[in-house]
Amino acid sequence: MARTTTSRVRKRDDRAAYVFLLPWFVGLVVITIGPMAMSLYLSFTDYSMLAPPNWVGLDNVERLLTDERLHNSLRVTFTYVLVGVPLQLAVALAVAVVLNRGMRGLAFYRSVFYLPSLLGGSVAIAVLWKQIFGSTGLVNDVLALVGIAGPGWISDPRTALSSIILLHVWTFGAPMIIFLAGLRQIPEMYYEAATVDGAGPLQRFRRITLPMLSPIIFFNLILQIIGSFQAFTQAFIVSGGSGGPSDSTMFFTLLLYQRGFGELDMGYASAMAWLLLLIITIFTAVNFIASRYWVFHES
């Protein structure tokens, strides 16, 4: 008797839980799983969006292998990730260590450094970047004061990508905040003990801070790599959607967008999206495996 009552109550509770979950579940199916399944299907088709999709089997995969502009876009994207992410994390960590010294007005500095992270991916900042690094922009105005004629940073294929990487590094605030939180977790006594034993600041950083912080570094690394592979807005705005000059800022996602919407080649663009997912998955997996050798877990 008592048992049936409890199970009935539980059943009712379960039902309530499902009802509350429903909005999330509907959202998941309609705007994530549904479109994902659809794009998987489309990646095996020739789909112009104007006419119904046409099944072409593995044609798109074959094209992925021979598409030179795609290979170039991979080069650009990998450069962006492999240079931009470590650089950004290094800056974030350096600033976090300095701020962690407990200086006055810490909250203020923290906010100021965090601000670019909130704005960095926005259209407004990309437009601003375009102004600052234009051939008649702020940077060149300053350089002109000391007699240097700067190039058109974002319009010269040799420097365009670097300018966008710089924009990425500038948004170091988000990982910095996470580093700061991590630094606060390191017990002060380790440093005291090390100081007593005669360890200098550099040694304390290498022997205590880095290992103790390694799980946080790992977390930031994974997050930034996944995000950077999908970077789109900066390159789109700074290059006016062209990925130029000379494809030097043609990020993978930008090419995907051009193939899909510009050339009405949505089947191929879908295949590209799945290739990107595959690349990110591999990178993340490799990172997790490698983490066993350098991430320190205290326990």
Next chain:
Amino acid sequence: MRKALTVLMTGVLAAALLAIAGSGGAAPDPNAPAAIRFMWWGADQRAKVTTAAVRAFEAANPGVAVQVEPTTFDGYFDKLATQFAANDAPDVIQLTPDKVLEFAGRGALLDLASIDTSKIDPRLVQIVKTERGQAGIPAGIGSHVMVANPRLFVEAGVPMPDDTTWTWADYRRIAQEITRRTGKEGVFGSQAFGISSNGLSVWLSQQGKTLWTKDGQIGYEAPDSTGYFQLLKDMSAEGGLPTPELITEELSAPLEQSGIATGRYALAYADTSQFSSLVKAAGEDLELLRFPSRTGKAADAKMEVRSSMYWIVPARTEHEAAAKKLVNYLVNSPEAGKLLLGDRGVPTNSAVRDAVRAQLDPASAESVAFIEEISPEARDFVPRAPVGGGNLEEILKRQTSDVLFGRATPAEAAQRLIDESRAATRR
């Protein structure tokens, strides 16, 4: 950071799902009340006059309500493709000629053969006729021309060229002289060419070639465009053109900020339909010129007179009759013509053109006169881009930029132009 693309992609994929779910058509009744949607790109001025014309149409056609959807050129085709995929496209749409055939080739457009085109130059109409019918109705006549700023010529002490006799060599010399003699920061003899396929089209026509053939193949070979890139390179090296960096930056700048609109370039390339806006933005006198020729004869300049945009109706519209009525009104009604004036170029219907002539602003009147002046010597209509040919613009820009930055020789750029165009149209 990646939200913009995610939103777009989700839109497309959700749209594709919906499209596959599909829906049947209803039996049409030509006089049933209908609410249709009408989309175009353009500046505020265009939105104002077009909306006025639409309201006049509604007054003349009770039972048809038109929802206007003016938008910017930036992102126009993304929006359009997504709407077509979702079967949610507007019923009347303004489209560029190369995209008209692209859309028609995929069976997305309604046959508009029943619309009266008797007062329109048949060549403008023929050019977008496919085996599936009349894909579009020409919305305004224009020509790709050169625009000159007389003030900069005077400042440099260089005489304005006679455009019925000037050659490419003259053009090259003049551009360089103006840059050198004005000697002002940011002032250059000529805007760069090679950033619009219209210019390349003229260049090829002067050699008896075309961008595309009637059966949708590439109409020229690599050596035919090598000289084009070589001239670009030479003029850039001599300083007749802006620096490669400036050229790149201006690729994405709006018309009002272009070098000719801000009084910094003595010569530039434009469509006659843009002339009135350019003069307004520049705030000073500008002049229309023919392209230079190889021989120094106006007829050999091979200027093209064409419709710079077309009206189209999607094949899957639910309001075929009402949509056709609106297109017919926009093109053939003098009443609409008096409101639209020269905003989309010279009115294509000759009766409408005569009716509005007196009302045109001076710059628009100048465009009309110029078009009429070059019409007798203009070249025959060349075939428009086949499916996939709409990508030529982007392909050409890349080659131009490679040449300007020394990443490709003119011969290499010419070869890549062919290779990439071929790859784009193969599908």
